[in-house]
Amino acid sequence: MPYVNIRITREDATAEQKRALIAGVTELLQRTLGKNPATTVVTIDEVELDNWGIGGLPVREHRAALAAKDAPR
Amino acid sequence: MPYVNIRITREDATAEQKRALIAGVTELLQRTLGKNPATTVVTIDEVELDNWGIGGLPVREHRAALAAKDAPR
Amino acid sequence: MPYVNIRITREDATAEQKRALIAGVTELLQRTLGKNPATTVVTIDEVELDNWGIGGLPVREHRAALAAKDAPR
Amino acid sequence: MPYVNIRITREDATAEQKRALIAGVTELLQRTLGKNPATTVVTIDEVELDNWGIGGLPVREHRAALAAKDAPR
Amino acid sequence: MPYVNIRITREDATAEQKRALIAGVTELLQRTLGKNPATTVVTIDEVELDNWGIGGLPVREHRAALAAKDAPR
Amino acid sequence: MPYVNIRITREDATAEQKRALIAGVTELLQRTLGKNPATTVVTIDEVELDNWGIGGLPVREHRAALAAKDAPR
Numbered sequence: 001m002p003y004v005n006i007r008i009t010r011e012d013a014t015a016e017q018k019r020a021l022i023a024g025v026t027e028l029l030q031r032t033l034g035k036n037p038a039t040t041v042v043t044i045d046e047v048e049l050d051n052w053g054i055g056g057l058p059v060r061e062h063r064a065a066l067a068a069k070d071a072p073r
Numbered sequence: 074m075p076y077v078n079i080r081i082t083r084e085d086a087t088a089e090q091k092r093a094l095i096a097g098v099t100e101l102l103q104r105t106l107g108k109n110p111a112t113t114v115v116t117i118d119e120v121e122l123d124n125w126g127i128g129g130l131p132v133r134e135h136r137a138a139l140a141a142k143d144a145p146r
Numbered sequence: 147m148p149y150v151n152i153r154i155t156r157e158d159a160t161a162e163q164k165r166a167l168i169a170g171v172t173e174l175l176q177r178t179l180g181k182n183p184a185t186t187v188v189t190i191d192e193v194e195l196d197n198w199g200i201g202g203l204p205v206r207e208h209r210a211a212l213a214a215k216d217a218p219r
Numbered sequence: 220m221p222y223v224n225i226r227i228t229r230e231d232a233t234a235e236q237k238r239a240l241i242a243g244v245t246e247l248l249q250r251t252l253g254k255n256p257a258t259t260v261v262t263i264d265e266v267e268l269d270n271w272g273i274g275g276l277p278v279r280e281h282r283a284a285l286a287a288k289d290a291p292r
Numbered sequence: 293m294p295y296v297n298i299r300i301t302r303e304d305a306t307a308e309q310k311r312a313l314i315a316g317v318t319e320l321l322q323r324t325l326g327k328n329p330a331t332t333v334v335t336i337d338e339v340e341l342d343n344w345g346i347g348g349l350p351v352r353e354h355r356a357a358l359a360a361k362d363a364p365r
Numbered sequence: 366m367p368y369v370n371i372r373i374t375r376e377d378a379t380a381e382q383k384r385a386l387i388a389g390v391t392e393l394l395q396r397t398l399g400k401n402p403a404t405t406v407v408t409i410d411e412v413e414l415d416n417w418g419i420g421g422l423p424v425r426e427h428r429a430a431l432a433a434k435d436a437p438r
Binding site: 224240251258 | 366368370372374386394404417419
């Protein structure tokens with residue numbers, strides 16, 4: 001009877017990939033805790049890049065900052 | 074002062090139906106727990122069918138599987 | 147197949163009241179949108195008073211401020 | 220390592236405003252609780268006006284009712 | 293950078309089982325979508341049985357109803 | 366009318382610190398987006414350390430791994 005909410009940035013995840021997430025999480029809950037797959041609900045929220053922050057920055061800027069830091073000088 | 078989040082699959086719920094959900098939940102909380110309607114907040118999330126899983130399957134496939142099982146032979 | 151999360155302050159809601167919330171929300175979704183009660187999931191989160199804010203104040207202070215304002219002089 | 224979810228009505232918040240929310244919340248958690256900005260995640264959900272209720276009404280109607288009440292006679 | 297929230301009924305899940313959920317979900321997101329495990333956050337909410345409803349009933353009653361139905365006569 | 370949910374690990378945050386979070390987030394939403402503090406709701410969820418994962422590990426193990434890595438040899 002679990003409920004799982006997966007939140008990711010909206011970046012072209014395919015229906016097939018979402019299908020794999022749903023199947024994988026449901027299987028994990030059955031294997032780990034014996035939860036009944038029939039009543040396991042999974043929702044996936046795809047969040048716009050402008051609406052996701054990490055390190056105090058929108059994710060796009062955060063990635064750009066990481067890339068700049070890792071670049072060879 | 075309650076906060077209620079209703080998550081449903083995105084399938085053409087009308088503004089009038091959402092209005093009924095908001096009114097109904099708010100009234101239920103007032104009647105059951107004496108909560109003040111003025112500060113009761115309700116949000117409705119409509120989730121794409123590909124992003125909702127049950128029984129380890131995206132909901133569309135889950136429904137098709139149920140329909141096939143129930144069909145007369 | 148809806149999922150509903152009800153968040154209220156933790157203030158001695160009884161099992162019977164929570165039962166009424168679960169039944170009422172499930173019935174509302176069936177009546178309004180034709181949702182199947184068998185797969186409607188409802189969770190209730192009871193949040194400590196210190197952890198709930200409104201009007202920029204923890205809810206206890208907010209209530210005290212309202213009460214002071216409404217008191218006869 | 221905190222996770223913050225900010226839900227607002229969808230009403231033309233700009234990328235710059237969302238940037239300010241992300242920066243501000245992350246800074247607040249660092250200042251108040253010493254939380255590491257590097258692992259603070261913030262998501263912003265913009266909810267359609269029809270899907271947000273307060274006072275038992277969709278927010279647009281709620282605002283119209285407030286405006287009518289405040290109008291001079 | 294995903295955020296995953298797993299909600300289950302509070303029924304003696306062990307620290308080891310929760311560890312398996314955290315590891316399993318993180319690995320699934322890496323394998324399926326290439327998400328970086330270092331910034332994948334997982335939270336597990338254990339919800340009291342009285343606070344979890346399905347089929348319009350608190351989960352304990354729902355299970356009792358199912359058991360009665362399945363019992364041999 | 367915003368709703369903000371702040372999730373942190375349960376580690377002795379004081380009522381005064383939570384008060385500062387509530388005040389700070391409410392003020393941020395007013396300053397950045399002009400949101401009315403009177404109807405801004407903030408909830409704080411304190412999650413047990415065993416129930417919070419990052420980097421594929423429960424947070425306590427994750428911190429221990431980081432500390433070991435950073436330790437002088």
